[in-house]
Amino acid sequence: MKIFIDSADLDEIQQGYGWGVVDGVTTNPSLLKKAVEKRVGTGERVDLKEYISRILEVADGTPVSLEVTEVTGEKMIEQGKRLHELFNPIAGNVYIKIPVNPAFKEIDATHFDGIRAIRELTASGIPVNCTLIFTPEQAFLAAKAGAKFVSPFAGRIDDDLRKSAGLQFGKEDYYPAEGMEMDARLLEDNGIVSGIELVEQCVKIIEHYGFATEVLAASLRNPRQVRESALVGAHIATLPFGVIKDMLKHHKTYEGMELFTADIVPEYANLK
Ligand code: E4P
Numbered sequence: 001m002k003i004f005i006d007s008a009d010l011d012e013i014q015q016g017y018g019w020g021v022v023d024g025v026t027t028n029p030s031l032l033k034k035a036v037e038k039r040v041g042t043g044e045r046v047d048l049k050e051y052i053s054r055i056l057e058v059a060d061g062t063p064v065s066l067e068v069t070e071v072t073g074e075k076m077i078e079q080g081k082r083l084h085e086l087f088n089p090i091a092g093n094v095y096i097k098i099p100v101n102p103a104f105k106e107i108d109a110t111h112f113d114g115i116r117a118i119r120e121l122t123a124s125g126i127p128v129n130c131t132l133i134f135t136p137e138q139a140f141l142a143a144k145a146g147a148k149f150v151s152p153f154a155g156r157i158d159d160d161l162r163k164s165a166g167l168q169f170g171k172e173d174y175y176p177a178e179g180m181e182m183d184a185r186l187l188e189d190n191g192i193v194s195g196i197e198l199v200e201q202c203v204k205i206i207e208h209y210g211f212a213t214e215v216l217a218a219s220l221r222n223p224r225q226v227r228e229s230a231l232v233g234a235h236i237a238t239l240p241f242g243v244i245k246d247m248l249k250h251h252k253t254y255e256g257m258e259l260f261t262a263d264i265v266p267e268y269a270n271l272k
Helices: 010-018 029-041 048-058 073-091 113-123 136-145 154-164 195-208 223-231 241-246 251-262
Strands: 002-006 024-026 064-067 094-099 128-133 149-152 214-217 236-239
Touching: 002 010, 002 241, 010 048, 010 241, 024 236, 029 048, 048 064, 048 073, 064 073, 064 128, 073 094, 073 113, 094 113, 113 128, 113 136, 128 136, 136 149, 136 195, 149 195, 154 195, 154 223, 195 214, 195 223, 223 236, 223 241, 236 241
Parallel strands: 002 024, 002 236, 024 064, 064 094, 094 128, 128 149, 149 214, 214 236
Antiparallel strands: none
16 A cells, blocks of 8 residues: 655654655645644745645655645636646656535535546646545546545544544544444434445445555545555555654553663664
8 A cells, every 4th residue: 555645744744755665645725724824823925836835845756735726626626637738747746636425515516526526637647636525426426537545534534423423533543444323323324334345345336346546545544544554455554744753652652662762782883
């Protein structure tokens, strides 16, 4: 499974690539806002075009997803092409992120605009990461339209299940892959019992039909979800910087380090 960093923070991206375990970057408007505000907060003047170019250079040779902000088919296609034209020459690694459905509510008439944009950008040779996927059938349509990546949002499904049951939870709290029972009823959203099950079903459908699409498990909030994404065969997991770091932590590893360090025979350490 490839690991992408889910961040627009250049310092985090540089550090992640420096560790040699990062295979790509995903950004979204909220992540970009957070990263820019952090820099502006320290008195820096941020030139967004230059800032994004630096991210692309750090990630040279690996995909970087840049999300459109428009919400209709024509405008998303136009913006997607513009972003690709503007930034892809830097390192040839720009993927355009398109929402599977840009409608804000049921009555909007734009439900298929995302699919149309994916198809058109793909036909122009622009790779697409289809975002905001909450059902396997959305992933299926996005793959049919030619998306290179489909991004099921595991954590946000888990949030929604917990919220619907009135449970209190923190953003990073683990939600069981097999789901949770509440009043002798398994919590579910349209038959999906957890974010990891959503990822799993997307993988099954994509692989069953041999689509040239990779499932990018997104909105992961803790290392256990990363493990479970790998176990259900996600091709990629995009992770906040903190989760990448947390993957290495265990109290027995710390304790083992202390014990081994206390036992070092000086002669051994000084062997030349
Ligand atoms: C990735 O492409 C998504 O933008 C991201 O994983 C969303 O994560 P969140 O639900 O923690 O905001």
